[in-house]
Amino acid sequence: MRHPNLRVNTGRLLRRIEDLGRIGAIDGGGVCRLALGGEDKAGRDLVVRWMREAGLTVSVDRIGNVVGVRPGRRDGPPVMAGSHIDTVRTGGRYDGNLGVLAGLEVVETLNDAGIETEHPVAVAFFTNEEGARFAPDMMGSLVYVGGLSAEDALATAGIDGATVEHCLQEIGYNGPADCGTPNVRAFVELHVEQGPVLEAEGVDIGAVEGVQGISWTEYTIEGVSNHAGTTPMRMRHDAGYAAAAIAAEVRGIAREMGGDQVGTVGAITLSPNLVNVVPNHALMTVDLRNTDETLLRRAEQRLAAFIADLADAEGVKISSRSLARFEPVDFDPGLVDRIERAARDRGHSVKRMPSGAGHDAQMLARVCPTAMIFVPSVGGISHNVKEFTKDSDIEAGANLLLSVLCDLAEESTQATGGARASTRP
Ligand code: GLV
Ligand code: MN
Ligand code: MN
Numbered sequence: 001m002r003h004p005n006l007r008v009n010t011g012r013l014l015r016r017i018e019d020l021g022r023i024g025a026i027d028g029g030g031v032c033r034l035a036l037g038g039e040d041k042a043g044r045d046l047v048v049r050w051m052r053e054a055g056l057t058v059s060v061d062r063i064g065n066v067v068g069v070r071p072g073r074r075d076g077p078p079v080m081a082g083s084h085i086d087t088v089r090t091g092g093r094y095d096g097n098l099g100v101l102a103g104l105e106v107v108e109t110l111n112d113a114g115i116e117t118e119h120p121v122a123v124a125f126f127t128n129e130e131g132a133r134f135a136p137d138m139m140g141s142l143v144y145v146g147g148l149s150a151e152d153a154l155a156t157a158g159i160d161g162a163t164v165e166h167c168l169q170e171i172g173y174n175g176p177a178d179c180g181t182p183n184v185r186a187f188v189e190l191h192v193e194q195g196p197v198l199e200a201e202g203v204d205i206g207a208v209e210g211v212q213g214i215s216w217t218e219y220t221i222e223g224v225s226n227h228a229g230t231t232p233m234r235m236r237h238d239a240g241y242a243a244a245a246i247a248a249e250v251r252g253i254a255r256e257m258g259g260d261q262v263g264t265v266g267a268i269t270l271s272p273n274l275v276n277v278v279p280n281h282a283l284m285t286v287d288l289r290n291t292d293e294t295l296l297r298r299a300e301q302r303l304a305a306f307i308a309d310l311a312d313a314e315g316v317k318i319s320s321r322s323l324a325r326f327e328p329v330d331f332d333p334g335l336v337d338r339i340e341r342a343a344r345d346r347g348h349s350v351k352r353m354p355s356g357a358g359h360d361a362q363m364l365a366r367v368c369p370t371a372m373i374f375v376p377s378v379g380g381i382s383h384n385v386k387e388f389t390k391d392s393d394i395e396a397g398a399n400l401l402l403s404v405l406c407d408l409a410e411e412s413t414q415a416t417g418g419a420r421a422s423t424r425p
């Protein structure tokens with residue numbers, strides 16, 4: 001372990017989490033900073049200010065990804081920490097923010113100790129990780145690694161109809177940097193687990209081995225509006241009923257498949273949405289996830305067959321649009337080993353585990369050795385204003401990030417375990 005006595009300034013990190021959490025604060029202790037809105041801009045401005053104050057050279061690319069670089073003794077791809085600072089509408093203060101601010105804290109700690117590393121160290125936050133306003137999720141990091149063109153991302157319209165391009169211009173984060181620069185030597189994302197496993201098992205640290213596959217689909221259901229009192233049940237073409245049946249089937253598929261299969265209907269909008277009118281229109285989303293691609297496909301196929309039968313039986317038209325589709329991702333085994341070892345060296349209990357949530361790291365894994373560190377979420381709660389992680393766990397996670405990044409940044413050889421410098425498509 002390089003610099004074994006180096007420790008982050010926990011007070012500074014916690015204060016920054018609080019300060020950033022005040023921007024877009026909502027009742028109950030949570031945060032609403034939907035991607036590319038006014039609150040996101042204010043959050044970005046604050047983090048960019050901190051990055052500059054820490055001496056980082058900050059660049060903003062066409063899609064609004066922000067990267068701050070601290071030089072090393074030699075030029076070349078930096079070792080990067082990062083995550084996102086956008087939130088869902090009912091977000092917590094830790095999701096994403098922790099990874100960005102802990103990365104910044106690593107830089108501050110190196111500065112305070114006067115340590116110059118062999119390779120540059122970078123901190124990044126990527127645009128629209130959540131996907132709550134614009135689909136797909138992880139949009140900025142997907143563009144960064146060349147998985148989606150900047151043009152297609154910029155043309156994407158959000159749930160309010162505004163495009164990514166328009167919103168980036170409005171908030172002034174349509175930067176001049178080329179997407180995907182700089183190349184990355186290795187990427188490590190610290191994140192709250194957002195699930196119950198670590199807390200339930202009394203484990204301090206998750207060494208994340210990969211991310212499960214994600215399938216998001218939007219369905220539009222067109223039926224016929226009619227009088228709720230006079231229309232016989234057999235003569236209805238009820239878009240509301242069809243939406244409810246799909247929601248029940250999503251739960252049924254997950255229940256019957258068991259294992260890692262999960263399914264969620266997170267949004268349904270009915271029209272005209274009145275007590276005494278059969279709905280003629282429904283717009284809904286389905287989120288299916290599984291760690292196994294074959295099983296995820298099976299769940300998708302089963303739902304598609306159900307929906308075709310339902311449309312026939314109810315006499316409604318159901319059309320679908322894919323919002324996001326990502327296969328399961330494996331992280332770099334050598335880097336996962338390294339995180340596990342470093343956690344044990346620091347006296348922590350550690351568990352190798354998959355991530356249920358999507359993360360920017362799953363995109364960076366396409367171009368460089370990548371892995372994640374999880375710290376426990378109290379009650380396993382996330383995407384909820386009650387999201388909370390104990391200060392002591394934040395401290396442990398940030399110090400682990402510090403030690404892993406320091407080691408990666410000091411190595412002259414690529415020793416991440418199968419490490420490769422990033423190459424872009
Ligand atoms: C992103 O947070 C997701 O997993 O939905
Ligand atoms: Mn997140
Ligand atoms: Mn999230």
